[in-house]
Amino acid sequence: MSAIRVLYGDRDTYGVQKSAVEEIESIFGIKWNAMIWDGKAEVPDLPDDAQLENDLSAVVGREKVSMDHAARLKHSFGLSSIEVEMLREGKYPEIVDAVVEPDKEDLPKLMAFLKSKNIRSIIYGGGTSVNGSILFRRSGKTIAISVGRLKEFRLLENIATVGSGWKGLELERKLNESGYTTGHFPESILSSTVGGWIATKAAGQESNYYGSIENRVVGASLVRSDGHLEDVLSPRESSGLMARDIALGSEGRFGLISEAAIKVDRLPVTRYYRSFIVRDFASGIHYMRNLDKIPALVRMSDAAETEFSFKNTAESFGLRYVRRRISGKGFREPCLMIMIDNDQNRITRPENSISLGRFPAVTWERDRYERPYLGNELWKRGIVPDTLETSALWTNMLELHRSTVEIFEKMRKEREIRGFIMSHISHLYKQGACVYFTFAIRSDNVLEDISALRDAMLENFISHGSPVTHHHSPGTLMRKFENREKLNMQSKFIDPLFAGGDIY
Ligand SMILES: Cc1cc2nc3c(=O)[nH]c(=O)nc-3n(C[C@H](O)[C@H](O)[C@H](O)COP(=O)(O)OP(=O)(O)OC[C@H]3O[C@@H](n4cnc5c(N)ncnc54)[C@H](O)[C@@H]3O)c2cc1C
Numbered sequence: 270m271s272a273i274r275v276l277y278g279d280r281d282t283y284g285v286q287k288s289a290v291e292e293i294e295s296i297f298g299i300k301w302n303a304m305i306w307d308g309k310a311e312v313p314d315l316p317d318d319a320q321l322e323n324d325l326s327a328v329v330g331r332e333k334v335s336m337d338h339a340a341r342l343k344h345s346f347g348l349s350s351i352e353v354e355m356l357r358e359g360k361y362p363e364i365v366d367a368v369v370e371p372d373k374e375d376l377p378k379l380m381a382f383l384k385s386k387n388i389r390s391i392i393y394g395g396g397t398s399v400n401g402s403i404l405f406r407r408s409g410k411t412i413a414i415s416v417g418r419l420k421e422f423r424l425l426e427n428i429a430t431v432g433s434g435w436k437g438l439e440l441e442r443k444l445n446e447s448g449y450t451t452g453h454f455p456e457s458i459l460s461s462t463v464g465g466w467i468a469t470k471a472a473g474q475e476s477n478y479y480g481s482i483e484n485r486v487v488g489a490s491l492v493r494s495d496g497h498l499e500d501v502l503s504p505r506e507s508s509g510l511m512a513r514d515i516a517l518g519s520e521g522r523f524g525l526i527s528e529a530a531i532k533v534d535r536l537p538v539t540r541y542y543r544s545f546i547v548r549d550f551a552s553g554i555h556y557m558r559n560l561d562k563i564p565a566l567v568r569m570s571d572a573a574e575t576e577f578s579f580k581n582t583a584e585s586f587g588l589r590y591v592r593r594r595i596s597g598k599g600f601r602e603p604c605l606m607i608m609i610d611n612d613q614n615r616i617t618r619p620e621n622s623i624s625l626g627r628f629p630a631v632t633w634e635r636d637r638y639e640r641p642y643l644g645n646e647l648w649k650r651g652i653v654p655d656t657l658e659t660s661a662l663w664t665n666m667l668e669l670h671r672s673t674v675e676i677f678e679k680m681r682k683e684r685e686i687r688g689f690i691m692s693h694i695s696h697l698y699k700q701g702a703c704v705y706f707t708f709a710i711r712s713d714n715v716l717e718d719i720s721a722l723r724d725a726m727l728e729n730f731i732s733h734g735s736p737v738t739h740h741h742s743p744g745t746l747m748r749k750f751e752n753r754e755k756l757n758m759q760s761k762f763i764d765p766l767f768a769g770g771d772i773y
Pocket residue numbers: 277347348391392393394395396397398399402403416433454455456457460461462463464465466467468469470471472473474519520521522524525526527641740741742769770
């Protein structure tokens with residue numbers, strides 16, 4: 270039997286510092302050298318449908334159709350903790366009957382064919398969805414449409430019109446050749462695609478300056494079973510619902526985004542980096558809330574995340590000095606804050622903080638797309654990492670953070686599971702910010718425990734007036750928490766051809 274990689278990205282190792290390893294060993298009661306999973310799932314035996322293969326080949330060409338079982342499994346799941354854990358345990362989601370990778374010209378005839386045969390499809394970008402948006406409930410034949418061949422590229426008047434299949438870093442490099450940037454830097458940039466960004470209403474790490482994806486996309490091209498909607502190329506349009514508006518947050522349900530017109534910026538000439546330790550979470554929030562000019566990236570770790578960052582930094586004279594300064598100042602819950610911008614004038618120093626200079630911000634940026642590989646290291650050792658994020662008004666932020674951590678800890682103890690939780694604030698607005706929780710557990714009953722923890726934390730977000738997600742999109746895993754009336758209204762846009770995300 271063959272096996273496929275389930276974990277994020279394509280790297281197999283990520284270096285973790287000795288102190289962090291010791292901390293993980295002690296929290297989770299494991300031995301770092303004892304790997305229990307290679308991060309792969311066996312490919313199950315699947316029924317083969319020769320008729321479907323022939324029919325699809327007649328429409329798009331044989332080379333664009335795959336009936337390979339490994340490819341079919343690969344295109345049937347995303348990277349939520351629940352999906353990965355299920356596969357680790359040998360439990361499979363619904364698996365598509367074929368994978369098709371059409372060219373742009375194939376799309377109208379492919380839609381017509383699927384409609385005529387009542388075949389449903391899911392749309393697959395980079396597969397980095399973290400809330401189950403790719404999962405589907407089977408009702409008849411279902412294929413995956415992979416957008417990997419949709420690679421249009423036109424640059425005009427600071428707008429890049431691009432195919433939805435461009436992967437983030439690939440597109441960024443292409444634009445950099447002409448001196449431009451998308452300004453959209455999600456942590457998943459190595460694997461996530463333009464179409465996925467739009468369909469999940471994603472936010473990049475420098476959204477304070479560049480805006481989130483809805484601020485970058487000025488138009489889209491949407492292919493549906495009932496027609497094709499395409500926005501004209503213009504800086505802005507005021508004509509009600511455009512293809513762009515329907516595409517944003519559509520999660521594969523309202524049509525296939527084939528192209529997008531994205532605002533691009535000139536590459537910055539210089540980058541500025543500063544890092545500070547602030548007294549505690551509350552004083553950091555106070556500082557961020559009162560910022561006159563918000564730097565492109567501001568990120569404050571809570572005390573738990575700050576301590577983990579220290580532990581995962583090579584022991585050095587500099588680190589010992591920082592620890593001495595922190596205790597000298599009597600900071601009992603020190604929080605690391607980093608700032609990055611293309612304009613020095615937007616960076617200021619928080620009051621009563623310890624300046625750490627450029628280094629932590631520079632190394633954070635250097636490693637920013639590699640850090641997810643730490644999660645893979647945990648998976649391989651039987652630890653389940655997860656994230657939940659929301660946005661909160663400044664007034665509610667402290668309490669939302671405190672209560673979420675408290676709920677996690679209470680439930681963890683009640684369920685007698687090992688784990689930790691840490692958090693940071695990023696994506697700032699004058700009104701509030703994103704509050705991002707990273708947590709991990711080790712338990713004998715992972716699926717039940719992780720689902721219960723997630724649900725309790727999400728209910729806490731909602732009870733504080735916050736949404737279930739700031740930038741990950743709800744997917745099938747969170748849809749039950751969404752307002753029914755809103756879902757009913759949204760359902761008017763659902764294209765019956767697309768099966769993704771219909772488990773709710
Ligand atoms: C390690 C890691 C870090 C992450 N960091 C960030 C981050 O910094 N910011 C952020 O916003 N998110 C982040 N995410 C979440 C995820 O990367 C985003 O949701 C991303 O936008 C998904 O893109 P994708 O191409 O992988 O989409 P997929 O996972 O393939 O699909 C997601 C949804 O979009 C739909 N879809 C995909 N392409 C199309 C299309 N062309 N037309 C219509 N529907 C489509 C799919 O059907 C599905 O419903 C992260 C995820 C991981 C695993």
